[in-house]
Amino acid sequence: MDKNNLNRRQLLAAASAGTLAAVSRSIPAYGNISNKGRKLAILGGEPVRKNKSWPGWPYWDxxxxxxxxxxxxxxxxxxxxxxxxxxxxxxxxxxxxxxxxxxxxxxxxxxxxxxxxxxxxxxxxxxxxxxxxxxxxxxxxxxxxxxxxxxxxxxxxxxxxxxxxxxxxxxxxxxxxxxxxxxxxxxxxxxxxxxxxxxxxxxxxxxxxxxxxxxxxxxxxxxxxxxxxxxxxxxxxxxxxxxxxxxxxxxxxxxxxxxxxxxxxxxxxxxxxxxxxxxxxxxxxxxxxxxxGVQERFSRRNQNAAYLTSKLKDIPGIVSQKLYEGTASGSFYIYAMTYRKEYFNGADRSKFLKAISAEGVSLSPYIRQGLHKEPWIEHILNSKVYKKMFSKKRLTRYRDQIPCPNCDKVCQEMAMIWASGPLLGKKEDMDGIANAILKVYENRDKLHLI
Ligand SMILES: Cc1ncc(COP(=O)(O)O)c(C=O)c1O
Known part of the structure; x- marks a missing residue:
């Protein structure tokens, strides 16, 4: 297998075959930055993005x-x-x-x-x-x-x-x-x-x-x-x-x-x-x-998102949001990705997010739990109004059907960027995001020290 020339599927296959460490050496840093041997900022190294500011939001002029x-x-x-x-x-x-x-x-x-x-x-x-x-x-x-x-x-x-x-x-x-x-x-x-x-x-x-x-x-x-x-x-x-x-x-x-x-x-x-x-x-x-200016900002976010996705696609364990066939553009209110901890030496997402944040890129877990886990469900199931409107049988079935296991997984794996402002940044800003993630990936064996 040529480790310098792997597509994403091969990378995933290599990961499950236990050759991930060797594969990771072949991923280049983006822009003019090299991450090789650089200490994580959270452990005292230099951050990837020293200037942490992004284009501000909400926009005004x-x-x-x-x-x-x-x-x-x-x-x-x-x-x-x-x-x-x-x-x-x-x-x-x-x-x-x-x-x-x-x-x-x-x-x-x-x-x-x-x-x-x-x-x-x-x-x-x-x-x-x-x-x-x-x-x-x-x-x-x-x-x-x-x-x-x-x-x-x-x-x-x-x-x-x-x-x-x-x-x-x-x-x-x-x-x-x-x-x-x-x-x-x-x-x-x-x-x-x-x-x-x-x-x-x-x-x-x-x-x-x-x-x-x-x-x-x-x-x-x-x-x-x-x-x-x-x-x-x-x-x-x-x-x-x-x-x-x-x-x-x-x-x-x-x-x-x-x-x-x-x-x-x-x-x-x-x-x-x-x-x-x-x-x-x-x-x-x-x-x-x-x-x-709305259309121009929309186009700029889409261009930056496409560029960022092209940079993230080779980092194992980071998967950008899947888009359905027929998707021509997105608003990019949020740029979202899945964090797969099994590719990061099993490090919890919270450690990954802390390490990324120290590199000058703020990623958020977004919604911590789905609405199916919030107390409003018990509130309506016990309320006079809903008991009058729906049969006991319907409300029992409703309670039985509450679990949404995929939503639970999404909540556990999400890592997103509030994108309204940041995705209006320059190409270097997108390189910064990708490099910060790549640097953390390359130092994944140190994440247990956080
Ligand atoms: C998906 C979705 N639906 C509904 C709303 C509610 O909109 P508003 O906050 O303007 O009431 C929001 C707001 O964040 C949203 O993101």
């Missing part, structure tokens, strides 16, 4: 400031004061950017998702299948409608919903699937849409992390019946707190407007029960002030 000042002086601070205020203008521009006919802006991604659940008439006694590996806002949007969030397990490599497990969890009460495009990368939407069609289910895409990402020629959020986004500060389009719903069905989008406007339609009639979830004009001013 003079155009955002001007936009907020203009709104302040206009005295139009609330969306219903003017049809040409910042919120209606942002809605038009965002819909255009996403390639849909309509957008309704909300105060958060959670509000956007809940508005969709209500607008689709989903409520007490209904079930919605979604992921345990997500922000709590995803399930909150189902719970506040008094529907039952049914959590399906993940594909271990993509961290997305496993469509087969989704299909297994469909019952006669299931009304919708809420796929979550984790890390800003597409779920297996081909399969999910097929399942939805077969079982006559609605699809609400949780694209809260996935601005502008494309799958099989469509932007995420435009494939299902409705798509939802978050503009919370950390997201790649951000205004502090904010959200948006996109869609092409005029009647349904009008319903979303009515629901989010305390049940009051555009014509001013109060028609249904609904919360007040309107985005305010200052949030939209911040969003409008940044839209011009």
């Amino acid at each position: 003079q155009s955002i400031i001007d936009s907020v000042v203009k709104t302040t002086k206009s005295r139009i601070w609330c969306r219903i004061q003017s049809k040409s205020g910042t919120v209606p203008t942002f809605e038009k521009k965002f819909a255009q950017m996403m390639g849909t006919k309509f957008c309704v802006a909300t105060g958060s991604g959670t509000q956007a998702l809940h508005t969709c659940v209500e607008a689709l008439g989903i409520g007490a006694g209904d079930e919605v299948i979604t992921s345990p590996y997500t922000d709590p806002g995803t399930i909150a949007s189902i719970l506040v409608a008094r529907a039952l969030p049914v959590l399906a397990d993940l594909d271990r490599q993509s961290y997305q919903l496993d469509p087969d497990d989704v299909e297994k969890r469909i019952t006669e009460n299931t009304k919708a699937i809420m796929p979550v495009h984790m890390m800003g990368q597409p779920c297996d939407m081909g399969r999910i849409m097929e399942i939805a069609k077969k079982h006559n289910l609605k699809v609400i895409e949780d694209a809260c992390q996935a601005h502008l990402a494309e799958y099989q020629g469509s932007k995420l959020g435009t494939i299902g019946d409705l798509g939802c986004f978050s503009f919370q500060s950390s997201k790649t389009i951000a205004c502090g707190e904010g959200g948006g719903i996109i869609g092409n069905d005029e009647q349904l989008m009008d319903k979303c407007y009515t629901v989010h406007n305390h049940g009051t339609s555009r014509a001013g009639r109060t028609e249904v029960a609904g919360p007040k979830y309107r985005m305010n004009e200052f949030e939209a001013a911040v969003l409008l002030g940044q839209l011009d």
